[in-house]
Amino acid sequence: MTRVTTSKKAALPSERRAHLIQLAGDLFAEKGFRATTVREIADAAGILSGSLYHHFDSKESIGDEILSAFLDDVLTGYRAAVADSEDARGAIERIVRSSAETLKRHRAALAMLENDWNYFSGQPRFAYLRKAMKEIERTWVQQLERGKETGQFRADLDARLTYRLLRDILWIPTFWRQGRGAGWSSDQISDGLLRLLFDGITAP
Amino acid sequence: MTRVTTSKKAALPSERRAHLIQLAGDLFAEKGFRATTVREIADAAGILSGSLYHHFDSKESIGDEILSAFLDDVLTGYRAAVADSEDARGAIERIVRSSAETLKRHRAALAMLENDWNYFSGQPRFAYLRKAMKEIERTWVQQLERGKETGQFRADLDARLTYRLLRDILWIPTFWRQGRGAGWSSDQISDGLLRLLFDGITAP
DNA sequence: ACGCACCGAGCAAGCGATTGGGCAACCAGG
DNA sequence: CCTGGTTGCCCAATCGCTTGCTCGGTGCGT
Numbered sequence: 279m280t281r282v283t284t285s286k287k288a289a290l291p292s293e294r295r296a297h298l299i300q301l302a303g304d305l306f307a308e309k310g311f312r313a314t315t316v317r318e319i320a321d322a323a324g325i326l327s328g329s330l331y332h333h334f335d336s337k338e339s340i341g342d343e344i345l346s347a348f349l350d351d352v353l354t355g356y357r358a359a360v361a362d363s364e365d366a367r368g369a370i371e372r373i374v375r376s377s378a379e380t381l382k383r384h385r386a387a388l389a390m391l392e393n394d395w396n397y398f399s400g401q402p403r404f405a406y407l408r409k410a411m412k413e414i415e416r417t418w419v420q421q422l423e424r425g426k427e428t429g430q431f432r433a434d435l436d437a438r439l440t441y442r443l444l445r446d447i448l449w450i451p452t453f454w455r456q457g458r459g460a461g462w463s464s465d466q467i468s469d470g471l472l473r474l475l476f477d478g479i480t481a482p
Numbered sequence: 483m484t485r486v487t488t489s490k491k492a493a494l495p496s497e498r499r500a501h502l503i504q505l506a507g508d509l510f511a512e513k514g515f516r517a518t519t520v521r522e523i524a525d526a527a528g529i530l531s532g533s534l535y536h537h538f539d540s541k542e543s544i545g546d547e548i549l550s551a552f553l554d555d556v557l558t559g560y561r562a563a564v565a566d567s568e569d570a571r572g573a574i575e576r577i578v579r580s581s582a583e584t585l586k587r588h589r590a591a592l593a594m595l596e597n598d599w600n601y602f603s604g605q606p607r608f609a610y611l612r613k614a615m616k617e618i619e620r621t622w623v624q625q626l627e628r629g630k631e632t633g634q635f636r637a638d639l640d641a642r643l644t645y646r647l648l649r650d651i652l653w654i655p656t657f658w659r660q661g662r663g664a665g666w667s668s669d670q671i672s673d674g675l676l677r678l679l680f681d682g683i684t685a686p
Numbered sequence: 687a688c689g690c691a692c693c694g695a696g697c698a699a700g701c702g703a704t705t706g707g708g709c710a711a712c713c714a715g716g
Numbered sequence: 717c718c719t720g721g722t723t724g725c726c727c728a729a730t731c732g733c734t735t736g737c738t739c740g741g742t743g744c745g746t
Contacts, residue, residue: 310597312516312517313517313601315734315735316735316737317734317735326693328692328695328696328737328738328739329692330737331736331737331738332690332691333691336736337736392596393596396513397517432681436670439666439671439674440674440678443674443675446654447647447650447651450647450651450654451646451650470640474678477636496724498725519701520701520702521701529725529727530728531702532703533725533726533727535703536724536726537725540703541702541703688745689744689746690746691742691743691745692743692744693741693742693743694742695739695740696738697737698737699734699735699737700733700736701733701734701735702731702732702733702734703733704730704731705728705731706727706729707728707729708725708726708727709726709727710724710725711724711725712721712724713721713722713723714719715718716719716720
C-alpha cells in the first residue's frame, strides 16, 4: 500500500509550511544547520518532531528551500545591477546595495553557508550552490576588470582577490545582527563599505 | 620544579599527543568542532575512540589547547605590533601582517571560532575567549582612534564598525585556503587589504 | 466520509565518555 | 643473563543519551 503521491510534497505551497521554514531558518541562523535538531524546530513550532515530516520529507529539504531561495534572489539582484548600470563604478555600487538588501532578508541562508558550507557543497543535491557561487564571482570580477580597462579603478588591482575581500566584507556583517545590540543598519554598512572601497580610510 | 603534575595529563608534552592535536585540528577546520566526533579523530589516527582518552581527558580539552594556543599567538603579535610602531598607520599595518601570519598557522582554531563560537563562549571553561576577543577589539579600536586624532585617518570613521569589517575581512580568507587551488599567500592578502584600506580601489 | 495536520511511541544508528585489561618496551637489582 | 616492576599506548566493550526519521492512529473541519 505504497503511497503513489506525485513524488515530492515539496512543491505544495502552504501557509503553515512557509511558517515552519521561517522558524527553522531562525534556528539555523543561530546555531547552524547541522547543529539544529528537528526536535528543536518542532518545539519552536509547538508540535512534535515527527509531525514535521508531514510537511517535509527530510531535514535537508528544508535547508534546500532556504538556500535556493536565497541564491535566486542574489543572482536576480546582481543581473539587474549589471544591466541597469552604465559604468563599472555604478555597477559595483548597485551590486553592493543589492547585496545588503538581499542579505537582510536571508540571514538564515547566509549563516548556513558560513557554518556548513563543507557539508552542503559536498552533496550532489546541493550542486547548484557551487554553480551559483561561480556566477556571483564572475559578476564581481567582470565589473572590476571593466573598471580597470576604462581607467576607473587602479590598474594593478587583483580582481579575484579584491572580489573575495569585498564579498566577505559585505556578507559577514549580516551575521552580526543576530546578537549584539550595537547593530548597524544595512544602509550604514553599505555606505561604510562603499566609502572604504572608493576612498580608503586615509584622510584626504 | 613546579612539575608536580597537576593531576591533569594535559600538561605532558608528547610527540604522539601533538600529532593527535594536529589531526583533530584538521578535522575541526573542515567540519567544525561540534560536528566532528571523537571516533573520526581516532579513525584519522588509526586508533579506537577510547584510546584518545589516554592522551586527553575530554574532547573539549583538545579544543581548549588549540584555541588557547591560537589566542596566545594573536595577542602576542598584537602587543608587539603596537609596541613597535610609531604612528597609527604603522600599527594597523603591523597588526594586519601579524594577523595574516598567525592565522596561517591556526586554521583550525579560526574555523572553530567561526563555527562554534556560541558553543564555546557559553561555557565557563572558555571564558578566556571573550576576554581575548575584547583585547583584540580594544587594540584595533585604539589604533583607529589614534589615527583619527592625529589626522592620519578620516575623522568620520566609525572605529568599531571599521574594526569589525577589517577583522572579519582579514580572518575569513584563512578559511578559503583549504579548498580551492587558487590560493593567495598571506602576504598577498595583507598587501591587497592594506592597499584597499589606505587607497581604496579608485584610480588616482 | 474524507483528508489534513498532528500525536504518541518508537526504531536503528550514532554520539561522547569511561572502564578494565593487554601488550610491548624499558630499567633496576640479582 | 634473567627477573619483576613500571610506564606508554592501545583495544574491547559498554553505558546513557540524542540523532533523523517512521508509522499507525486520532481529532477536527469540511
